[in-house]
Amino acid sequence: MAIVSELHASNASDRRLYACFLLTCAAGCVTMVIVYNWWSRFEDLLSRSHLVRPGSPSVYRLVPKRRTTTGTWTRITVTDRKPHQSNKTMVLVGETGTGKSTLINAVFNYVQGVTWEDNVWFEIADKDGDTRRQSESQTRTVTVYEMCGGGTVDLCVTVVDTPGYGDTRGVDRDQHITTGFLDLLCSHEGVDGVDLVGVVLKATDNRLSDRLLYVWDSVTSLFGKDLDRNMVALISHSDGMKPEDALRALEDAHVPLSKDQNQEPLYFLFNNRQTTPRQKRTVRHLQSSWQTSTDGLKELMDFMHKREPQNLKTTLEVLQERIRLESCIRKLKEELDGTDAPLNTDESLDQAVDHILHLDQIALNVDSLSTYVHLDFLIQKMKEKGDAEKVQKLEEMEGRINERTKTAMWFACAFTVGLKQ
Structure with a gap:
């Protein structure tokens, strides 16, 4: 007994x-x-935590060691990196309610070596839909979580979260998030490589919402083509089976994902029941759910360990080109509004088209909304100038725009109109 x-x-x-x-x-x-006495294993964490909910499991809210805001992005250092530890960086893209915050918490618990038998759970990110912290979370832009462990995985994981895209503050606010991402990549205190970009969605999602398509388009438009082998699906609320609905939704939306050896899209499964109280009639199911997440996290860490990280040289080039493009378009429209427009517009027009054509060569998401919104305008002006070759190239780009980009465009327009009403 x-x-x-x-x-x-x-x-x-x-x-x-x-x-x-x-x-x-x-x-x-x-x-x-x-x-x-397992307390000694988590002594440092418990000394910086407060008990949110006693029971089985006991849930603790962890106070980070440091929280610093640098311009347009925030770094949260949860645990310090040891000299011998390597680092892996992952970027998460997802809507509120898909389990993105729970996944961040799961990654932290995994690298700390928390097991089912420990009967404890640590939280570092606010749960999706937590109305008590909703106003606080909506003030954030790009957030970087640094978490290092010495348990299951003796390495550091940096998780870059992109909260706020498509929220109630409008498309102009999204440009601020894009600027924050650029600042993060350019800063000496930022990140110098990306091992994984993951789109987070529920296993039961049978279509991608207009908002998620807009968020995905916005984030992937920032990256260079060299990241195409590092993009995966992170499936939440999983029962452990192949997520047929979610994978079909991703395929229908033309979301590019890395492939496995069988040329199937790469995905990793996670469950969101880690903090559900354990009762006699549910404990077996909850333990199975815990194992699903543990297996998914192990596979995810193995993937990042084996896959070559992508340096951000091309991504920085993409970001800089997009900034130059916006500047050229703005300058061109100002010149067209001026009295001496015919004398000045040709140079600005050629520069804008050259930026778009260069992005077509280096960007991961060549058909992004940030490119699409300028095509009609540039095609019209190039026709007026009589440059048939560039008109043809721009029309070819416009012709291949897929439904994903058009849906993102619809969301951005509808959202902007809704805010003005």
């Missing part, structure tokens, strides 16, 4: 949890007492 008890120290500054297993013989005599 096994007796299991959990003891929490009453002193919050010296919280200790002991799991005591008393193994007894049939006659009732105690033959062995094993006291397993």
